[in-house]
Amino acid sequence: MSISGKCLCGAVSYTCSIPPVFSGNCHCNDCKKTSGSGYATAMFFPEDSVSISGEVKYFESKGSSGKMVKRGFCPTCGSQMFGIPEVMPDMLAIRAGSLENLSDYEPQMDIYTSHSTVWDVMAEGLPKFPEMPPQD
C-alpha cells in the first residue's frame, strides 16, 4: 500500500509506502476548532515513514490528554495536514481529507467521544472511546 496527498493549493504534499499503524476520528475540542467540523480524521504512521515536501507550519497547543500536540498546516492555503502528539512519540498523524485517494482512509475507532457535540455524526460499527483508547 502506498498513499499520497496534498493540501488545497498543492504547496505541501506527502507520500508514505506503508499502511497506517492505526486510524480513527477524534472528537476532542481542539480537533473541532482546527478542522472547523465535528471531528478530525487521523491516520497514524511512524514519523520516519512519511516523506513530506513543501513548507509546513506547526502550531503547538496542550491537548485534551494534557500533553502537547503539534498541528501542521499549509501556510499558504491553511489546509490542516499533520498532527504530532507528544503522547505518541515518533508518530505522525495525517488528516485523511488531504488524501489523493480518499478511500485509502479506513477509520478503526472514534476517540474523545465524551467531547462530541449534539450534531456530531459517528459510524455505528466503530469502537468508541470516551477519551484515548487504553494503551498497553
Ligand SMILES: [Zn+2]
Ligand atoms: Zn496549501
Ligand SMILES: [Zn+2]
Ligand atoms: Zn482530537
